[in-house]
Amino acid sequence: xxKIENLHVRVEGKDILKGINxxxxxxxxxxxxxxxxxxxSTLSYILAGREGYEITxxxxxxxxxxxxxxxVEERAWAGVFLAFQYPVEVPGVSNIYMLKAALNGIxxxxxEPELDAMDFIASVKGKMKxxxxxxxxxxxxxxxxxxxxxxxxxxxxxxxxLEPTLCVLDETDSGLDIDALKIVSDGINRLRDPARAFVLxxxxxxxxxxxxxxxxxxxxxxxxxxxxxxxLALELEDQGYSWLEDKKAS
Amino acid sequence: MSASNENIKDMIGQxxxxxxxxxxxxxxxxxxxxxxxxxxxxxIKKEPEFLLEWRLEAYRHxxxxxxxxxxxxxxPKIDFQEISYYSAPKSMADGPQSLDEVDxxxxxxxxxLGIPLEEQMRLAGVAVDAVFDSVSVATTxxxxxxxxxxxxxxxxxxxxxxxxxxxxxxxxxxxxxxxxYAALNAAVFSxxxxxxxxxxxxxxxxxxxYFRINAANTGQFERTLIVAExxxxxxxxxxxxxxxxxxxxxxxxxxxLVILKDAEIKYSTVQNWYPGDENxxxxxxxxxxxxxxxxxxNAKVSWTQVETGSAITWKxxxxxxxxDHSVGEFYSVALTNNYQQADTGTxxxxxxxxxxxxIISKGISAGHGQNTYRGxxxxxxxxxxxxxxxxxxxxxxxxxxxAHTFPYIETKQPSATIEHEASTSKISEDQLFYCMQRxxxxxxxxxxxxxxxxxxxxxxxxxxxxxxxxxxLGISLEGSVG
Numbered sequence: 001x002x003k004i005e006n007l008h009v010r011v012e013g014k015d016i017l018k019g020i021n022x023x024x025x026x027x028x029x030x031x032x033x034x035x036x037x038x039x040x041s042t043l044s045y046i047l048a049g050r051e052g053y054e055i056t057x058x059x060x061x062x063x064x065x066x067x068x069x070x071x072v073e074e075r076a077w078a079g080v081f082l083a084f085q086y087p088v089e090v091p092g093v094s095n096i097y098m099l100k101a102a103l104n105g106i107x108x109x110x111x112e113p114e115l116d117a118m119d120f121i122a123s124v125k126g127k128m129k130x131x132x133x134x135x136x137x138x139x140x141x142x143x144x145x146x147x148x149x150x151x152x153x154x155x156x157x158x159x160x161x162l163e164p165t166l167c168v169l170d171e172t173d174s175g176l177d178i179d180a181l182k183i184v185s186d187g188i189n190r191l192r193d194p195a196r197a198f199v200l201x202x203x204x205x206x207x208x209x210x211x212x213x214x215x216x217x218x219x220x221x222x223x224x225x226x227x228x229x230x231x232l233a234l235e236l237e238d239q240g241y242s243w244l245e246d247k248k249a250s
Numbered sequence: 251m252s253a254s255n256e257n258i259k260d261m262i263g264q265x266x267x268x269x270x271x272x273x274x275x276x277x278x279x280x281x282x283x284x285x286x287x288x289x290x291x292x293x294i295k296k297e298p299e300f301l302l303e304w305r306l307e308a309y310r311h312x313x314x315x316x317x318x319x320x321x322x323x324x325x326p327k328i329d330f331q332e333i334s335y336y337s338a339p340k341s342m343a344d345g346p347q348s349l350d351e352v353d354x355x356x357x358x359x360x361x362x363l364g365i366p367l368e369e370q371m372r373l374a375g376v377a378v379d380a381v382f383d384s385v386s387v388a389t390t391x392x393x394x395x396x397x398x399x400x401x402x403x404x405x406x407x408x409x410x411x412x413x414x415x416x417x418x419x420x421x422x423x424x425x426x427x428x429x430x431y432a433a434l435n436a437a438v439f440s441x442x443x444x445x446x447x448x449x450x451x452x453x454x455x456x457x458x459x460y461f462r463i464n465a466a467n468t469g470q471f472e473r474t475l476i477v478a479e480x481x482x483x484x485x486x487x488x489x490x491x492x493x494x495x496x497x498x499x500x501x502x503x504x505x506x507l508v509i510l511k512d513a514e515i516k517y518s519t520v521q522n523w524y525p526g527d528e529n530x531x532x533x534x535x536x537x538x539x540x541x542x543x544x545x546x547x548n549a550k551v552s553w554t555q556v557e558t559g560s561a562i563t564w565k566x567x568x569x570x571x572x573x574d575h576s577v578g579e580f581y582s583v584a585l586t587n588n589y590q591q592a593d594t595g596t597x598x599x600x601x602x603x604x605x606x607x608x609i610i611s612k613g614i615s616a617g618h619g620q621n622t623y624r625g626x627x628x629x630x631x632x633x634x635x636x637x638x639x640x641x642x643x644x645x646x647x648x649x650x651x652x653a654h655t656f657p658y659i660e661t662k663q664p665s666a667t668i669e670h671e672a673s674t675s676k677i678s679e680d681q682l683f684y685c686m687q688r689x690x691x692x693x694x695x696x697x698x699x700x701x702x703x704x705x706x707x708x709x710x711x712x713x714x715x716x717x718x719x720x721x722x723l724g725i726s727l728e729g730s731v732g
Contacts, residue, residue: 048687051679076689088684092702101698102688109689141702158688 001026001197002047002067002166007058009042016042018222020058026165027194031208031233032201034219035241040201041085043219044170047199048082049075062166076102077109081164083155085171090142095154098142099124099161106162127160131187148175149184156187167191168199173207185210205237218244278337283330285309288437291336295406295440298413301420308426308436315430321593322622322654323562325535328500335438335471398454400484401446405473408444415446419477423506423543423570431502432539435471439504442473447482447513456712458487472503478513480546485516487715499524501560503538511546511573516554518711523559530589530618533561540567544576544602552579553596554710561590566624568597571605571633578607581707586619586651595625595656600636600666609640612704615651622654627668629661636663642672645703647696 002024009017016039024030034040046053047060049072060067062078070078090098104114125135131153143151152172159167169188173181188198188211200207208216208230216232217224218241225244226232236244279287288309292302317327395402401412409416426436447453478484501523507515517540526533536559542551553567563586569578580596598607613621627638644653655672677699685695701708708716 048683050683072683072686073689073691076687082687084684088678088680090681090685090699090702092705093698098685098688098690098698101690101694102685105689105691105694162689 001063003059003061005059007046007060008056009039009046010054010056011042011052015056016053016222017046020219020222020224022217022224024166024197024199026197027192028215029192029198029200029211029213031213031216032199032219033203033205033216033233033236033241036203038219039222040203040219041170044082044085044168044199044201047075047080047166047168048072049080073105076162076164077106079165081159081162081167083152083159083167083169083172085174087143087146087151087155089144089146091144093142094139095142096121096124096138099158102158103161124157124161127157130160130190131157132183133157149177149180152176152180152184153187156184160187160191165195166197166199168201170201171203172200173202173204181207182210205233208233220244278334281332281334283309283333283335283438287335291438291440294336295409297409300413300417301409304421304426305437308433309438311427312430312433312437315433318430321564322620322624322656323564323591323593325562325591328535330434333500336440394454399448399451400453401444402457403444405439405442405444405475408475412444412446415477416444416475419475419506419508421506423508423541424504424539429539431537432504435473435502435504435539439471439473442475442503444474445476445484445486447476447478447484449479450481451479452482453484456485456487458489470499470501470503472501474503474505475508476506476515476517477508478510478515478549480510481512482510483514485518485712487518487520487712489520489522489715500535501537503540505538505540505567507540507542507551509542509544509546509549509551509576512548513546514550514552515542516552516712517542517567518715519553519555519557520715521555521557521559521563524561525559525590526561526588528588528617530561533590534559536560536563536565538565540565541570541597542568542578543570544573544578544605546576547573547602548575548577549573550577550579552581552710554579554581554707555583555594556704556707556711557582557584557592557594560592563590563592563594565594566596568599569607570599570601571607571636572601573605574602575604576602577605579710580607580609580611581710582611583614583704583707584612584621585614586616586621588617588619590617591620591622593622593624595623597626597628598638599626599628599630600633600638600663601630603632603634604636605633606637607639609638609642610706611640611642612707613642613644613653614647614700614703615644615653616647617651619651620654621652622656624656624658626658626660628659629663629666629668631662633663634665636661636666638666638668640668640670641706642670643703644672644674645700646674646676 004020004022007017007020008015020043032040032043042053049070055068062080067075100120107114124138128135128137133153143154146154172184176184185207200211200213213230216228216230218226218236220241285306288305289302292305421436424432427433445457476486507517509515523534523536524532544551551569555567557563563584567580571578578598582594584592584594586592595611596609598609600607609625611623613623615621621644623642625640627640629636640657642655642657646653653674657670659668661668677696681699682692682695685698686692690698
C-alpha cells in the first residue's frame with residue numbers, strides 16, 4: 001500500500017529525515033517510536049502533504065501512485081488520514097457541517113452521490129456513541145473549547161466517518177488520561193480492517209498496550225535505527241532510547 | 251504558505267459576476283445641480299409645496315457645508331455638477347399597471363440577478379418594491395398588505411397618497427441638515443420606499459426592496475422611511491447589486507426608521523454593488539445615512555447588514571434609544587477585497603432608562619482592501635442601567651490588506667454597563683491544512699472558515715435572505731454556514 005524509499009527531508013535548511021525506508025501493507029499496524037526531535041511528526045506531515053518541507057531525496061508511493069505529486073486534498077481523497085497531535089479549532093463551523101463537507105468532498109471525488117442528510121446524521125450518531133461522545137458535540141464549533149481528550153476523540157470520530165485506507169495517528173495518546181486512552185484505542189481497534197493500514201506515531205509504549213502493533217520501528221536522528229515486532233516496544237520501555245542512539249553513533 | 255496564498259488569491263480574485271448593463275433608454279436630466287434642477291425634479295414628481303420647500307432648505311444648507319474628511323477612506327474629489335440628478339426608464343412614462351406592462355428588459359435584468367419577480371411572488375410570499383434606477387417599476391402584494399392596513403409603496407407614491415404621513419415623519423430621524431450627504435439626499439432624492447405599519451399589526455410578510463443602479467453617471471439618491479406604530483412588527487429586506495461600469499457612481503441614500511412603543515423593526519441589508527475591478531478602477535461610492543429612533547418604551551430595532559460590494563462603503567446604521575427599555579442591535583459583515591474601502595459601524599445613543607444595545611461587527615479584509623469599524627456608544631445622563639455589548643472581530647486574508655477599529659465610548663451615567671471585545675485573526679495555514687487534509691478543497695475550506703467567522707451575523711438574517719447573503723459574500727465564498 002505505502003512504500004517509502006530513501007526519504008530525505010530538510011526543514012529550514014536542517015536535515016530532519018535522512019534516508020527513511022518503510023513498506024506498509026494493507027491490514028498492518030506499524031508503530032513509529034522514538035525520542036523527541038527524532039523526526040516522527042515530520043514523517044506524519046510529509047505523508048499528509050503539509051507545506052514547508054523540502055524533500056531532497058527519495059520517493060513515496062501510495063497504492064502505486066506517486067504520493068509526493070499529490071496535493072493535500074488529493075491525498076485525503078485517495079484515503080490518507082492524519083489524526084493531528086494538536087487538532088485545529090475552526091470557530092463558527094459546526095462539527096457536523098465539517099464532517100459532511102469532508103465526506104461529500106471525498107465522495108464527490110469518487111463519483112459517488114452526496115449522502116442523504118438523515119442517513120448521515122444517524123450513522124455519525126452511532127459512531128459517537130461508540131466513542132462515548134455526547135451528541136451535542138455535533139453542533140459545537142470544530143474543536144473550539146474542547147478538552148484535550150475531546151479533541152482526540154473527535155479526530156477518531158472523523159476517521160471513522162471518512163473511512164480512510166491509511167490512518168496516520170500523530171501522538172494520539174498524548175494528553176489522554178487512562179480512561180480516554182482506552183476509549184480512543186477501542187475506537188481505533190474497531191477500525192482495524194484487512195483493507196486498512198495504521199501508522200501510530202508515539203513516544204510511549206502505553207498506547208501499544210491497547211493497540212497491538214504488527215511492527216515497531218525506532219526513529220532516531222532521522223533514520224529508522226531498529227525495527228521489530230511488538231516486543232521491541234517493551235524493550236524500549238525498559239531500556240529507553242539512548243542505547244539505540246548510542247549504537248547509531250558508534 | 252505560497253500555495254495556500256495562491257488559493258486564497260484565486261478564491262477572492264473572482265470577477266464580479268453581476269456585471270452587465272441593460273440597454274434601456276433613460277430619460278435623464280443633464281448633469282448639474284442648482285435650485286432649478288430641484289424645482290424641475292419636484293415638478294416632475296408632482297410634489298406638494300411643503301416638500302419642495304423642504305428640499306430647497308436642504309440644498310441651501312448643503313451649499314454651506316464642507317465635504318466630510320474624517321472617514322478612513324480615500325477617493326478623488328467628487329464634482330457634484332458632473333452628476334445627473336434624475337433618470338427614469340423611458341417605458342415608465344406611461345406608467346405600467348401590472349408586471350405584464352413592465353419593460354421586458356427590466357424583468358430580464360432581475361432574472362439575470364436571480365430574482366425573477368413572479369417566481370419570487372409566488373414561491374416566497376415576499377412583496378417586492380423593485381427600484382430600477384430611480385423609479386419604482388413594480389410593486390407587488392399590495393392588496394394583501396392593504397388588507398392588513400400596511401402601506402408599502404414607493405416614496406413618490408406615498409407623497410401623493412399619504413402626504414400627511416410624509417409631512418409628519420420625514421426628516422424627523424435624519425433631518426435635512428444632518429450631514430453633507432444626508433442634506434444632498436434631502437435636496438435631490440428621487441425615490442425610495444415608504445412603509446407604514448399601523449398600531450398592533452404584525453406585517454404578514456417580509457418586505458423586500460431590490461435596489462439597482464443602472465444608468466451611467468447617475469447619482470442615485472434613495473430615501474426610505476419606515477414607521478412602526480405602537481405594538482407593530484415588520485421585517486424589511488434590502489438587497490442590491492449593480493452592473494459593471496468604469497465610471498464611479500455615487501450613491502447617497504438615507505433611511506429613517508421610526509419605532510413607537512412596543513414596536514419592532516428588523517432591517518436587513520445585503521449590499522453587493524459593483525466594487526471596482528482588481529486594480530481599483532470604477533465601483534460604487536456608497537455613502538449612506540441610516541438611523542432608527544426608538545421613540546416609545548420597549549421599542550426594538552435590529553440592523554443586520556452584509557456589505558460585500560462598493561468601491562467605498564461609508565455607513566453607520568444607528569439607533570437612538572429614547573424610550574425606556576428600548577433595544578438596539580447592529581449585526582454587520584463587511585468584506586473588502588482588491589482596493590475596496592469600508593468605513594462602517596454604528597452609533598448607539600442611549601437616552602432612556604434600562605436601554606440596551608448589542609453590536610456584533612465582522613470585518614473581512616483581503617487583497618488590498620481596507621476595512622474600518624467605527625462605532626460610538628453614548629450613554630446619556632438619564633439612561634440609568636443602560637447596557638451595551640460590543641464585539642468587533644477582524645479577519646485578514648493575505649498581507650496587503652488592513653483592518654482598523656475605532657470604538658468611541660462616552661458615558662454620563664455611572665450605572666451603565668459597557669463591554670467591548672475585539673479580535674483580529676488571520677485564516678491560519680493550520681486551519682487550511684486541517685480542512686484540506688479532511689478532503690475539503692482549498693476553495694471550500696476558505697469559504698467554510700470565512701462563513702464560520704460570520705456565523706453570528708448570518709443567523710440574524712431571515713432564512714431566505716441568509717442564503718442570498720452567503721452567495722453574495724465575496725461572490726464565491728459561498729455555502730457553508732452549518
